[in-house]
Amino acid sequence: xxxxxxxxxxxxxxxxxxxxxxxxxxxxxxxxxxxxxxxxxxxxxxxxxxxxxxxxxxxxxxxxxxxxxxxxxxxxxxxxxxxxxxxxxxxxxxxxxxxxxxxxxxxxxxxxxxxxxxxxxxxxxxxxxxxxxxxxxxxxxxxxxxxxxxxxxxxxxxxxxxxx
Numbered sequence: 001x002x003x004x005x006x007x008x009x010x011x012x013x014x015x016x017x018x019x020x021x022x023x024x025x026x027x028x029x030x031x032x033x034x035x036x037x038x039x040x041x042x043x044x045x046x047x048x049x050x051x052x053x054x055x056x057x058x059x060x061x062x063x064x065x066x067x068x069x070x071x072x073x074x075x076x077x078x079x080x081x082x083x084x085x086x087x088x089x090x091x092x093x094x095x096x097x098x099x100x101x102x103x104x105x106x107x108x109x110x111x112x113x114x115x116x117x118x119x120x121x122x123x124x125x126x127x128x129x130x131x132x133x134x135x136x137x138x139x140x141x142x143x144x145x146x147x148x149x150x151x152x153x154x155x156x157x158x159x160x161x162x163x164x
Contacts, residue, residue, distance in 0.1 A: 064150040073150050082114040091133035101126040122149035
């Protein structure tokens with residue numbers, strides 16, 4: 001092998017080595033991207049779970065009382081915005097309750113009362129309350145009510161066997 005061939009062989013070996021190093025660098029970057037993606041997906045899932053749990057804690061839970069009558073699986077729910085006020089003290093306040101989700105219920109006495117009630121069966125009901133004054137200032141709030149069905153324990157069966 002002459003000097004020229006040896007130099008070309010060394011150059012070729014260096015190029016191959018540099019290419020392999022570059023491939024390893026790209027592979028490591030790819031692995032880091034995959035790791036970061038998994039971490040991001042996990043953190044997004046954890047954040048979604050945290051928000052779901054937070055929302056669940058904000059729900060007002062109402063339990064239907066056990067009365068021994070399966071046909072009466074409802075409860076009266078009361079919503080009260082009557083303690084609301086306007087700092088100006090003389091502005092007339094206007095209330096507007098709007099049901100935004102859940103099985104439709106009838107609001108009593110009417111949707112513009114500060115205090116309303118409705119009869120509900122098991123399920124979730126969402127209401128928006130809008131409070132405004134005569135000057136157009138408005139504030140809104142949302143209330144989620146989760147009505148939990150009438151509890152019922154499983155009967156206890158006791159059987160005896162005897163002989164004489």
